[in-house]
Amino acid sequence: MGRRNKKPKVGRPKGKEPLSEKHYRAIDMLSEGRGRLTRAQIAKKLKISRMALWKWMQRKDFQKALDKEIRRKVNEIMGKNNYRRGTLAASAISGDMRSLERVLRANDMIP
Numbered sequence: 001m002g003r004r005n006k007k008p009k010v011g012r013p014k015g016k017e018p019l020s021e022k023h024y025r026a027i028d029m030l031s032e033g034r035g036r037l038t039r040a041q042i043a044k045k046l047k048i049s050r051m052a053l054w055k056w057m058q059r060k061d062f063q064k065a066l067d068k069e070i071r072r073k074v075n076e077i078m079g080k081n082n083y084r085r086g087t088l089a090a091s092a093i094s095g096d097m098r099s100l101e102r103v104l105r106a107n108d109m110i111p
Contacts, residue, residue: 019061022046026056031069032109067095074100077107 029042037045043053056062104110 016059016061019065022048023056023062024065026053027062027066027069030057030066031073070100070104073109074103074107077109078103 026042026046029037029045030039039053040050043050046053057066101110
């Protein structure tokens with residue numbers, strides 16, 4: 001028989017908007033080391049809900065930008081402290097999360 005009459009789609013289009021200045025401010029705050037703000041504090045500073053921040057953190061482009069910023073900060077710290085790029089540091093920079101965690105802990109960036 002005939003096609004069903006479908007309701008028109010409402011709401012936002014499925015495609016994600018590019019990251020905004022607020023996204024990058026959140027990324028900067030999330031990538032800080034020890035003594036960093038909680039997610040609730042970050043959301044309050046940005047005047048968004050905690051749920052909105054959580055949703056941002058689920059976006060692949062947000063995660064990629066956050067990882068990139070963390071790597072940049074690790075590189076900066078390693079340069080300041082005159083670390084040689086040993087096996088652990090090189091692994092951390094190349095994306096080995098376990099090595100990255102060790103480097104961040106050694107520099108008091110995470111508890």
